[in-house]
Amino acid sequence: METQSNVLELIDENGTVTRFEHLLTLDYDGSEYIVITPLEPIDGIEEDAVVILRLEQDENGDDIFVPIEDEEELHEVFDAFVQIVDQEMDEEDDDEY
Numbered sequence: 181m182e183t184q185s186n187v188l189e190l191i192d193e194n195g196t197v198t199r200f201e202h203l204l205t206l207d208y209d210g211s212e213y214i215v216i217t218p219l220e221p222i223d224g225i226e227e228d229a230v231v232i233l234r235l236e237q238d239e240n241g242d243d244i245f246v247p248i249e250d251e252e253e254l255h256e257v258f259d260a261f262v263q264i265v266d267q268e269m270d271e272e273d274d275d276e277y
Contacts, residue, residue, distance in 0.1 A: 187202070188200045188201075198220065204261060213234050213248075215232050216232075217231065227230075232248060232254060233246060234248055
């Protein structure tokens with residue numbers, strides 16, 4: 181049996197469990213974010229789309245993932261994610277030569 185250590189199961193406010201593949205954890209502008217992609221279809225999310233959530237702590241100090249409501253913040257974090265992916269792809273291309 182193969183284990184997938186990069187799979188997260190998130191529970192929404194309705195108690196629904198959804199599985200995601202963790203692509204990247206990213207520190208940006210003093211906050212920590214995760215970039216994930218759904219492993220199963222989700223209404224309103226296109227196939228191969230990424231979801232970006234901010235890591236925060238609840239009143240008990242437990243980690244929680246919070247959707248980003250500020251469009252500017254979301255775009256900035258997405259752009260940082262794209263830059264990291266592009267850089268990794270460039271490094272892989274360089275390694276092939």
